[in-house]
Amino acid sequence: MPKTAQVSVTSTPTLLVTANRADQSVYLHSSSGQCFVGDSTVSTTTGYRMDNGDKLSMQLSDNESLYAVTASGTVTMMVMATIN
Secondary structure (H helix, E strand, O other): OOEEEEEEEOOOOEEEEOOOOOOEEEEEEEOOOOEEEEOOOOOOOOOEEEOOOOEEEEEEOOOOOEEEEOOOOOEEEEEEEEEO
16 A cells, blocks of 8 residues: 655755665655755755656665755655555
8 A cells, every 4th residue: 555645845854755674666746846855864965856846756675765855945745655
């Protein structure tokens, strides 16, 4: 069963998807601004940039988590994750 969430991302790395023992399919939609996606050390210079309205699908391996950060302010990230 997919898990869905609306996550408020700030200028501190924010957890989007919790690590799991199994691989996960993840679908992201940046619904209110620009943010950067990556591991727990993600920054605006090292993360994958997502602009307002961007969508991204990706696979996470077992025991991988996913974070996001903004340059400033708060962005709402729509997240759906399902175990493969």
